[in-house]
Amino acid sequence: MNNATYAKLCGGLALVWALGLMFIPPFATTVEGLMLLFLSTNAR
């Protein structure tokens, strides 16, 4: 994958991800749950 394609992929993913977090509550809750699991496992 060349740099231009990679940059477009990153931009698109970031946009879709952010919109999902903002407007799809179950998605945001799932992501937060995974982060909480990571923190409670590793923050020792």
Place this chain on the structure above:
Amino acid sequence: MLKIILQILGIMVLLLAVTLVTLTLKNRNADGPSVLFPGGELVSGQLHQGAEPDWSFTDDVFTIELQTADPVSSRRIFIMESDGKVYVPSGYMRSILGRLWKDWAFQVEDGSSLVVARINGVRYERNLLRLQDPAVVDGVAAKLAQKYAGGATPDNVAQIMESVAEGDTWLFEMAPRSEQP
């Protein structure tokens, strides 16, 4: 091959950064916290006035919302009742991630102890006092183990007592505002 691995890592870091920024901005002025990210001032809900409640009802409450005053921010937190008083814990206090995650507890320790707790939709104005008396910690640790650690077995309670004694877990009494440290 190395380039592909780096590109995948880059995407993972990007998504983590987008998540942190998006959810921080989304929640920071909200009326209460999300699962993990701090919210803003607790606005809705009746403000409790009058006599101290019988805090035993919190045995059926898994988490409460706790708002600190300076700076104004709120988070979800465990709650334990013991001997008629009510307590909140803050764990991971000696780790780097814990210091970032539980910054509110350090702010309370530094003097910003006035808080508002919202429990079952009712707001309570309280004052957080760090608990270090082993005689009291014993009962609170037992309740913490019973509610959140799979049962108040001697091993679980001893583990929590040790964590408190070593400073990994901090306990605060949610005292009435009339009580000063």
